[in-house]
Amino acid sequence: MKARRWTVVAAAIALVGLAACSSPSSGAVSRSLGALTDPTTTTTPASSTPTTTAQANCVPPASFAPDPTLPTPTVDAIRNHGTLVVGVDQGTLNWGYRDPRDGSIKGLDVDILRQIALAIWGSDPDQHLQFETLSTAERIQAVKSKKVDMVASLLTETCARWKDVDFSTVYYDAHQDVLVPADSPVHTLADLAGKTVCATRGSTSIANIQKQVSTVKLYPVDTRADCLVALQDGEVDAITSDNTILASFQAQEAKGQTRPLGLSLEPEPYAIAMPKDPQHHEDLVRFVNSVLARMRNDGSLESLTQCWLSATPPASPVPGCGR
Numbered sequence: 001m002k003a004r005r006w007t008v009v010a011a012a013i014a015l016v017g018l019a020a021c022s023s024p025s026s027g028a029v030s031r032s033l034g035a036l037t038d039p040t041t042t043t044t045p046a047s048s049t050p051t052t053t054a055q056a057n058c059v060p061p062a063s064f065a066p067d068p069t070l071p072t073p074t075v076d077a078i079r080n081h082g083t084l085v086v087g088v089d090q091g092t093l094n095w096g097y098r099d100p101r102d103g104s105i106k107g108l109d110v111d112i113l114r115q116i117a118l119a120i121w122g123s124d125p126d127q128h129l130q131f132e133t134l135s136t137a138e139r140i141q142a143v144k145s146k147k148v149d150m151v152a153s154l155l156t157e158t159c160a161r162w163k164d165v166d167f168s169t170v171y172y173d174a175h176q177d178v179l180v181p182a183d184s185p186v187h188t189l190a191d192l193a194g195k196t197v198c199a200t201r202g203s204t205s206i207a208n209i210q211k212q213v214s215t216v217k218l219y220p221v222d223t224r225a226d227c228l229v230a231l232q233d234g235e236v237d238a239i240t241s242d243n244t245i246l247a248s249f250q251a252q253e254a255k256g257q258t259r260p261l262g263l264s265l266e267p268e269p270y271a272i273a274m275p276k277d278p279q280h281h282e283d284l285v286r287f288v289n290s291v292l293a294r295m296r297n298d299g300s301l302e303s304l305t306q307c308w309l310s311a312t313p314p315a316s317p318v319p320g321c322g323r
Contacts, residue, residue, distance in 0.1 A: 058159035063169045063271070064282055066290035074284040078149060079120050086113045087134040087142050087151035091225040093248040094308045095154055105131055108308040109152040111321060112171065112272070112292075115300070116150075119291045135222045137202025140164050143273045150274045150288070154242060156204050157271040166281065167271040168288045171301065172244075176205050176265040179239045179246040179258050181231065186238060189263060192216050195237040198227035208266045209240045228252065242268045244309075 078084055088110060089096035096107040110131075117125035134142050139151045143165045154174070157167040178197070180186045186195060189212060198219040199206035209216055219236045221227055227239045228249045239246065246260055272288055275281045295301035307321035 060157050060159055060162050060167070063167055063289055064285045066286050066293055068290070070283060070286065072283040072287060074281050075120060075287045078284075082128060083130050084113075084117050084120065084128055084150075085130045085132060085148045087132050087139055087148040087153060088113070089153045089224070090133045091223060092154060092245055093251050095244065095248065096152070108172075108304060109154065111304050111308070112295075112301075113150075113152050115295060116288055116291050119287070119294075135202070136200035136224065137222065139202070140273065143275055146275050149284070150272050152272045154244060154268075154270055155273055156242075156268045157273075158204060161273070164276065165273040166276045166285050167273055168285060169292055170269040170271050171292055172270040172305065174242040174244045174268040174270060176208060176240060176268055177243040177246055177263050178209075178261040178265075179231070179241075179249060180237065180261065182256055182259050184237065184259075187261065189213060189261070189265070192238060196235070198230050198236040198239045199241060200224055200227065203241065204266060204268065205240045205242070212265055224248075231258070240265070244268075247309075 088105065088107075090098050090105070092107070094107055096105070096109045098104070099106050113129060114125040117128050121128050132142070132148050134148075134151065134153060136153075139153055139155055140161055142148045143151055155161075156174075157170065161167070178186075178189070178192065186192060192209075192213045193215045194217070196217040196219050197209055198221060199209060201220045201222060206218060206220060210218060219227075219230060221230065224241065224245055227236070227241065230236045231239055231249075232253075239249070243260065250258055250260075274285050274288065292301065295304075304321055
């Protein structure tokens, strides 16, 4: 297939790596974020109100409600240890990414984790956070094996995943869509028949797209950035992922190179995953939910969401938003 070469916004900048549980395609991440000069998207934020979403004829269970009267052995152990180990992405603009301009880790998921660390220690959250890079497929296993205390990485709560981990309440509602080159003949879901579609291994999108279009040719990759590079190089006809991730891809390209189909193939409610261990970790879930509840009540979750995801950032500074 003839390679597609797209104009980027600016010259590539070397990407600073994260401490990693794995070795994701750092070249693809560097290439996709290397053109970053102004991290904005044109996506209107979805509601961050907690919801319980039915998926595949199943309703995920309700998360543990905050209860300040219960003991907090897991939170206390983390506080005494001095470090909160968190699984994040390093290449999804505005959600979890290493800014190539200054090497800092930024994004909405990251800022929510900072609020959790701040609630544990009271100050200097970055002094207590240890970021671990995880590919899409590694997220659940990292929590199950307790390599990390929690994962916030555009992670959809599903009934299948609830069997392996516990989730916080939902902090953002996304949905699955499809991204194609601007000049693509694909305009509908049916047009994907026989086409090659990229998706990340371990994602809800990769299984769902094959259910929706049985003749689609899957192009599985380990990291989200690999899909963007594959589309740019003409190796695939389309990318399917969450609309948030596709908007991140569009923000990393010269304007007008791609277009979403505007589908809503599957709901993607984002929540924070933590180990499933009622004797030792239920209190951590309750604690995280108390932080999310406070952020909803005081408006800081909505402010951070607007700051990171709206086309035009708020006129006044938003505490905690490093955009």
